[in-house]
Structure formats: C-alpha cells, structure tokens
Amino acid sequence: MNIRRILLLLLLPLLFSACTSYKKSLYLRDDEVLEMVPQKGMLYEYRIMPKDELTILVSTSTPEASAPFYRKIGQTKDQPIQNQGLDNAKLLAYLVDNDGYIDFPVLGMIKVVGLTNRECEALLRQKLRHYLNEDPNVTVRTSNYQISVLGEVGKPGTYTISDEKVTIFQALAQAGDMTLFSVRDDVQLLREDSVGRRRVIHLDLTAADISLSPYYYLQQNDVVYVKPTKAKVRSNTFSNNSSIWISLLSLATTLASLIVVIVK
Numbered sequence: 001m002n003i004r005r006i007l008l009l010l011l012l013p014l015l016f017s018a019c020t021s022y023k024k025s026l027y028l029r030d031d032e033v034l035e036m037v038p039q040k041g042m043l044y045e046y047r048i049m050p051k052d053e054l055t056i057l058v059s060t061s062t063p064e065a066s067a068p069f070y071r072k073i074g075q076t077k078d079q080p081i082q083n084q085g086l087d088n089a090k091l092l093a094y095l096v097d098n099d100g101y102i103d104f105p106v107l108g109m110i111k112v113v114g115l116t117n118r119e120c121e122a123l124l125r126q127k128l129r130h131y132l133n134e135d136p137n138v139t140v141r142t143s144n145y146q147i148s149v150l151g152e153v154g155k156p157g158t159y160t161i162s163d164e165k166v167t168i169f170q171a172l173a174q175a176g177d178m179t180l181f182s183v184r185d186d187v188q189l190l191r192e193d194s195v196g197r198r199r200v201i202h203l204d205l206t207a208a209d210i211s212l213s214p215y216y217y218l219q220q221n222d223v224v225y226v227k228p229t230k231a232k233v234r235s236n237t238f239s240n241n242s243s244i245w246i247s248l249l250s251l252a253t254t255l256a257s258l259i260v261v262i263v264k
Helices: 002-024 063-069 117-128 168-174 208-212 230-263
Strands: 053-059 101-104 108-111 137-142 146-151 157-160 187-192 198-203 223-226
Touching: 053 063, 053 117, 108 117, 117 137, 146 168, 168 223
Parallel strands: 146 223
Antiparallel strands: 053 137, 101 108, 146 157, 187 198, 187 223
C-alpha cells in the first residue's frame, strides 16, 4: 500500500505538468469572453507611414491626359513620356519620406502619412481635378508591405503581404505555425511607429481576447519573435555539449581502467 501511495505521489507532478503543457499549447482559450465584451465592429485599415512605397495609378478616359501623372521605372521626374499609356509599363513606386511626403509628378510634394490608401486616393483625386477635365480614377497600393517572423516557427523569414492586411495568426500561418516547443503565451512583437519609436509588445496567443488587442493586426515592418520553451533550450544545450560529455566520459573510463591495472 505504501509503495502505491509513493508511486501516486511521484506521478501526480507529471500528470499536472502534462495538463499545464497541453493548455499552454492551445490557441484562443476562453473564447466566451468575446461574447461578453462589446466590440466596435470597425474593419481594419492600414495607415501610410514613412518609408512606405506607394504604387499610384491615375486613369482617365484618354490615356494622354493621365500620362503626365505617372512615371515608369528608369524615368526621371522631368523626362517626357515617350509612349503614352500603360502597356508593358512598370510603374515607379513613390517613397514616403521621413516627414511623410511623396514627390508626385506635376503636383509636387504631398503629405500622405497617417492616411489610409482610400483617403490618399481621395486627396490625389481632389488635387488632380484642377489639371483634368474629369474626375480621374486613382488607385493607391502599398508595394513593400512586409512582416518578419523569427524564432520557434516552421519557416522563419520575411513575408510580403499583398492585401495590406494581416493578423498575427495569419503571419504565423505563413511562417509554418509555431512549433510544439514554442512559448505561446508570451509572443514578442517589435514595432516602430511613424516617428521612429520602437516598442516590444508581449502577446498571449492562448487567450481569445487577443483578437480585441490593437496589436492583433500587424503593421508594415513588424517583427514577430516566438520564444522557445526552456525544455527546448536545455535539449539544444545538451545536444551541443554531448560530444564534450562523451569525450569526458571516455577519458574517465580510460583512467579508471588504467588505475585498476596499476593497482593489480
């Protein structure tokens, strides 16, 4: 009876740790909180930041009218358009400078930082009316929207986002998801704001209310870092030092055998 009790006491910590590890490996636990918390229901829209590259297309009923308002790659700002229209054209992306401006043909310097792409389109459309006899169709896209995912994931790397909208879970899915040796309740997000300040935000992806966080949607140039568990670090440390321990053990065995021979 005593032996059974001793075995039970020894097994209880193992069972408890197994349950704890299982819970920590789950995403979005306690999802009922989403029904209890009032939500604004606003769709996410990315806002332009310094160092963004904007692809801007101006279209009118006559290609000749809109031609002065775009530049091809390799064409200088003052170089005339040789071939009208956009056939086989590779448009030059406009870099948002540190003060939030782009240098747009004819219009000059325009401040776009803090605007959504739709707001930027409306601003350009308003300014272009002065030069055109119609309301042009203006399309603005962010061409260098990238995020990086590092650490304990299947495919760490930098990923380009085509639709300018990505959640933390979508980013991890592109990176092959977190491994079983990842710390899911303390994922680190490195973010730089529009004035260059950097912050590290800690995210608990095991809690369902992460979807209510202002950091649920990633921004341009965000870096996500997934930490390894202590068990993974210990395993790697042992693997890296295994050859040393084997060599020391072999040396100790050899010395022990030599001492036995000498004593005899």
